[in-house]
Amino acid sequence: MTPHSLIILFLEFIGSFLLFFFFALLPIYFLFSATERKLVADLQARVGPHHGGAEGVLQGFYDFVKLITKRTPQRSTGGSASWIWSAISTALIFGFFAVLPMRMEQPYFQSDLSLFLPLIIFILASCAHVLFGQEFDDFSTVFGSHRRATTVLSLSAPILTSVLGLVIFTGETSLVRLGTMQGASPLSWNIFGSYGAIFQFGSLFWAGLILTFQPPFEEIGFDGVGRRGFELVRHDLTLFWARFSWAIYLTILYFGAGQPGEIFGTTGMGNFIWSAVIVIKALLLLLLGKLLGKALVQVRLEQVNHLIWKWLFPLGLVGLVLSVI
Amino acid sequence: MSRDTIPLQMGPIHSGLPGIMKLNLILQGDVILKTDLEFGYSHRKIERLLQDNDWLSSFIYVDRIDSEASFFYEWAYAQAVEELCNFQVPKRAQRIREIFADLAIISGHLLYLARMMRILRFETAYHYILREREVILDLFELLAGARSNMNYLRYGGVSQDISEGFLQRVFDLSTQFLLRTEEYRAVIFENASLRARLSGLAVLKPETIVAYDLDGPNVRAATPLESQLMIGSIGGDALSRVETRMRDVIARFTHLRQLVDQVPPGDFCLFEYDRDFSVPAGEVFQSVESYRGEISVHLISDGTEKPKRVAWRTPSQRIVQAIPSLLEGLPLHEASVVLWSLDLSVSEVDK
Structure with a gap:
């Protein structure tokens, strides 16, 4: 590959990411957060946002505009390194699936290592925080950011063992091809896929659900100092994007994805419809998780860690051993 | 202090504390070894x-x-x-005081429950409880013209008579709440995640109760009779404290439904105040x-x-003495839950 073509590829990546960010991610985020807030408000016997746009659809945008005039308080002990690393981890998380809708001929998760890629990105993002992120002296963050990042690292242990078991069992390392092997249509919610039943509800499934429903990395990427409007959107978007990414991962692997071109045709429009169906299913999964979360007491990191090391990790090991046998 | 212990000051202003107070903690890892309490910030x-x-x-x-x-x-x-x-207080004023007392107890307990749900991040239950409490605060406003700091009682009676329709509204509220009891039970008390979080947490032992002369719902929650009624609770723990309050609210509403028919006509105070x-x-x-x-x-x-x-x-003066023994050996993240579960008012302690 010549340097010229590398530059073209890089620009194409940046361009597609920016297009995706402003014309797909932001509208989805605003619409989804409005829907989510309305549904939760209904569950909790209150009205919910209703001033920002029609029925509060633009409430997130209004919050952004309101808070753009305000600054986050400057923390006395916070140096520049703290927010640089959180920004890097945020960028890494955003890198996940970034080129999905724009380059359907080479989709991100059709690549040969796509089963591992999300995991690697999350491990990198957590490591950035654990190793380089700066803790602050006030009580709320002493046990905050690092603990959450460490929990994500813990979660990667059962996921890694489970994924390894899956790879050994099936000989496949592509996310979409594995999803296709389940034999379920993208228009169904076939969670009992025909292939690899032992992994259907293994540790990968449950750990993925934890990351989808209640990400322990909630505070990662919120150490920045600046305009509160930007910080709010950056934090919320990162959180949404992280949950959304795992929801897509789970949808393709467990909730019926089929493959691009199977039902909707192999044209560009067919690929687009296929992506839209996957996105809608992932969003529905997120909504379900949100409603479930609001009906329960908040889960603590200790409980998550207990679940990971006492149940999910042994389950992943059992899967790995069985697949080797 | 050994090298593996960590001193941590929590407060004076902290969202996990029930008021302006300070906890001086000695931690080992995240386990609390020793607690010192500091008050007086709102004296x-x-x-x-x-x-x-x-x-x-x-x-x-x-x-x-x-x-x-x-x-x-x-x-x-x-x-x-x-x-x-x-002074002999008029019968009508006595009944009004009793109704007010019941409403105030319910309001206090509902606020306690709402705060507990907030500290557990159980938003749905929090909003449900505040929905009921708002109606009671409206009744306070109707009766005394204020939602807190009522300035309503006087020696020899009350400052104003009850307004028209007040008793009917109290009756309607009681009926409505008692109908919603099942909903509360299903959402809050049959919720496995809440029971798992609070069951067995910070048990108030009989010797602690005697030593610090404790009373009120915290002690009622630790009596054998109350603990027999609970599912999964061992009595005296945070879960039983929450349940005792809810049971108290239901009993008070039942009592209110009877009280509203027993307000006699007559004077509401003995004389003009100067x-x-x-x-x-x-x-x-x-x-x-x-x-x-x-x-x-x-x-x-x-x-x-x-x-x-x-x-x-005041009751909170006595409750605070039990806090160091209750927090000892607990993980740090439970400290706020234990403090809130005791229904502590720092304002009462400082005066």
Whole structure:
């Protein structure tokens, strides 16, 4: 590959990411957060946002505009390194699936290592925080950011063992091809896929659900100092994007994805419809998780860690051993 | 202090604390080894201020001991003055006070439950509970013109008569709440995640209760009779404290439905109040039962227009003494939950 073509590829990546960010991610985020807030408000016997746009659809945008005039308080002990690393981890998380809708001929998760890629990105993002992120002296963050990042690292242990078991069992390392092997249509919610039943509800499934429903990395990427409007959107978007990414991962692997071109045709429009169906299913999964979360007491990191090391990790090991046998 | 212990100061202003107070903790990892409590950040010298004010305007200061339980402080104070003056409160005023007391107990318990749900991040239950409490605050406003710091009671009666339709609204609210009891039970008390979080947490032992002279719902939750009624609770733990309050709320609403039919016609106070009122010389000790426990006032009058000496004994003063032993050995993240589960009012402690 010549340097010229590398530059073209890089620009194409940046361009597609920016297009995706402003014309797909932001509208989805605003619409989804409005829907989510309305549904939760209904569950909790209150009205919910209703001033920002029609029925509060633009409430997130209004919050952004309101808070753009305000600054986050400057923390006395916070140096520049703290927010640089959180920004890097945020960028890494955003890198996940970034080129999905724009380059359907080479989709991100059709690549040969796509089963591992999300995991690697999350491990990198957590490591950035654990190793380089700066803790602050006030009580709320002493046990905050690092603990959450460490929990994500813990979660990667059962996921890694489970994924390894899956790879050994099936000989496949592509996310979409594995999803296709389940034999379920993208228009169904076939969670009992025909292939690899032992992994259907293994540790990968449950750990993925934890990351989808209640990400322990909630505070990662919120150490920045600046305009509160930007910080709010950056934090919320990162959180949404992280949950959304795992929801897509789970949808393709467990909730019926089929493959691009199977039902909707192999044209560009067919690929687009296929992506839209996957996105809608992932969003529905997120909504379900949100409603479930609001009906329960908040889960603590200790409980998550207990679940990971006492149940999910042994389950992943059992899967790995069985697949080797 | 050994090298593997960590000192941590929590407060004075912290969202996990029930008020302006400070916890000086010694941690090993995230386990609490030792707790020292610091109070006095919101001291308003109320007992001293009462000596400088006449008997009528004292009620305004009495309210400020704890804004949420202001009714009970007013009641104890009014009863003390009535005993010194040998007043017979009219029947109608007595009934109004009883209704108000029930509403205040319910309001206090609902606020307790809402705060517990908030500290557990159980938003849905939090909003459900506040929905009910708002109606009670509306009733307070209708009755006394204020939602907290009511300044409603007077020695010899109450400051205003109940307005038209008040009793009907109390009856309707009681009926509606009792219909919603099942909903509360399903959402809150049959919720496995909540039970798992609170069950067995910070058990109040009999020797602690005796040592610090505790009373109120915290102690009722630790009695064998109460603990037999609970599912999955061992009695005296945070879960039983929450459930006892809910049971108390239901009992109070049932009581209110009977009380609203028993308000006789007649006067609501003995006389027109003025600032020249003086109380005969004497000394009295009076107590009332608030939703946190017993509130007592020791009042000395020298026959003038101002009290000579007023001293208060509040339930939170006693509860705080039990906190270090309850927190010992618990992980740090449970500290806030334990503090809130005891229904502590820092305002009551500092006065």
